[in-house]
Amino acid sequence: MRIPFLSSRRREYALDPLTVADAAAVSSLHQEDFVRPWTDGEFATLLEQDTVFGFAAREVGHGAEPPVGFVLARLAAGEGEILTVAVARTHRRQGLGWQLMDAVLRNLHAERAEALFLEVDETNLAALTLYRRLGFREVGKRPNYYRSPEHGPTGALVMRRDLR
Template structure:
């Protein structure tokens, strides 16, 4: 979603059998291009701090951590886990 110049990714997923083929990167890169075209300032997302694949992908795409929410995800197999808030500048 996009509001007041700030985009936010609510959900992104690639089917298990098709992971690690560049599709996640392409999906978010397409969002970044669209937001550039709309002159947005930044793109935000939240990610479970234990989600290593997603965090690696976001870092490669230029996201940096700007916040942390302890015990944000409550019904995970590891018990409650925190969320990282990440931001990618667009200007």
């Protein structure tokens, strides 16, 4: 089901469930920000799994409307996990990341999941701030988990958001 919303800059967007047809588009969005981007095939394989779901954010009224942001999550044994989330640079800071994460939280509530987990680079201020504002708290740390040209080896924070 399509969920329309107005961004904080009053641009019109909509969220749709992510499908295998979006694999190539989300793979190219993923390339913008991740040191080891996932291929079209990796996204397609994930999206074919029953436990995996996600949402795409599209700007409304722009022809073919390719996704400008997306989130991919998994629900297994009553626990959700964010696999990845990204918003195109030119569409950031107007609430799309929040809307995408909120759609996952609402979906998991409806499925009566207990909690949502994620891992985030400890130097990723934008994502950390977003997650903390959404009610995630740190429950663990994996030292030297990521490696970037900019920061070298950095730790991953494991975060949890209770859903009940």
